[in-house]
Amino acid sequence: MIINIKRGDSFCSYDLDIQRNITVLELLHKIKEIDPTLSYRHMCRAGICGTCAVKVNGKNVLACKTRLDKFEDESIVLEPVDNAVVIKDLVVEHGYWFDKYKDIRVDFIPGKYDNFNFKSIENAKNCIACFICNSVCPVMPIDKDFGGPFAFARVYGFLEDDRNQNKDYAKLMKGVLNHCTHCKNCNYACPLAVMPEVLIKKMEDKLISAGLLQAPQNDLFFGF
Numbered sequence: 001m002i003i004n005i006k007r008g009d010s011f012c013s014y015d016l017d018i019q020r021n022i023t024v025l026e027l028l029h030k031i032k033e034i035d036p037t038l039s040y041r042h043m044c045r046a047g048i049c050g051t052c053a054v055k056v057n058g059k060n061v062l063a064c065k066t067r068l069d070k071f072e073d074e075s076i077v078l079e080p081v082d083n084a085v086v087i088k089d090l091v092v093e094h095g096y097w098f099d100k101y102k103d104i105r106v107d108f109i110p111g112k113y114d115n116f117n118f119k120s121i122e123n124a125k126n127c128i129a130c131f132i133c134n135s136v137c138p139v140m141p142i143d144k145d146f147g148g149p150f151a152f153a154r155v156y157g158f159l160e161d162d163r164n165q166n167k168d169y170a171k172l173m174k175g176v177l178n179h180c181t182h183c184k185n186c187n188y189a190c191p192l193a194v195m196p197e198v199l200i201k202k203m204e205d206k207l208i209s210a211g212l213l214q215a216p217q218n219d220l221f222f223g224f
């Protein structure tokens, strides 16, 4: 099997005789054995830490949760995820995306509550910070003020928590939540089915109800 890995401005090719019943991460370990200079990120190897996101044949995946037999071609292309600064090879900068979250984060202030419905925030709490959603978002590279699907999904988990009395929805406007185009790329790409766009839409509705955002003036608002 031929594996082409983007390393800087060019690609390095590796020709390996391997079984396809291994994961992309295990493949990277095998390549590392013959080329120790290759860099990639991983920790848990179980789809929990979110650090191993890469692009395989143009599709964003968690390397540790994706088996090679998913790809039928004799050769595959591995690249770092998009919309991020590449540190080296497949390793990208995560700090910028965490900072975007910090800009709009809503603190948890325990308050009185009659009923705690975990189901309403379960999706958001499943997020593993893999940033695949940010890497497929068309708004991220052109709008520096946009918080991004990762940050909004995280904030949703606090704003909609029945136990949190901090309902500072206005914070969302700092991340210009309304600049989301509702393209749904983030919904389709998220490996944990967090559905960030759905959460964004719910928060947009809350902003409109609170008079913090103008309601759409036409029927095209539903997205495409």
Ligand code: SF4
Residues within 6 Å of the ligand: 133, 136, 137, 138, 139, 140, 148, 149, 179, 180, 181, 182, 183, 184, 185, 186, 187, 196, 197, 200
């Ligand atoms: S739905 Fe919104 S947040 Fe999600 S990828 Fe599209 S523009 Fe970005």
Ligand code: SF4
Residues within 6 Å of the ligand: 126, 127, 128, 129, 130, 131, 132, 133, 134, 149, 150, 153, 189, 190, 191, 192, 193, 194, 195, 196
């Ligand atoms: S919302 Fe999904 S794609 Fe985005 S960081 Fe969380 S787990 Fe990853």
Ligand code: FES
Residues within 6 Å of the ligand: 041, 042, 043, 044, 045, 046, 047, 048, 049, 050, 051, 052, 053, 062, 063, 064, 065
């Ligand atoms: S190594 Fe942790 S999610 Fe892949």
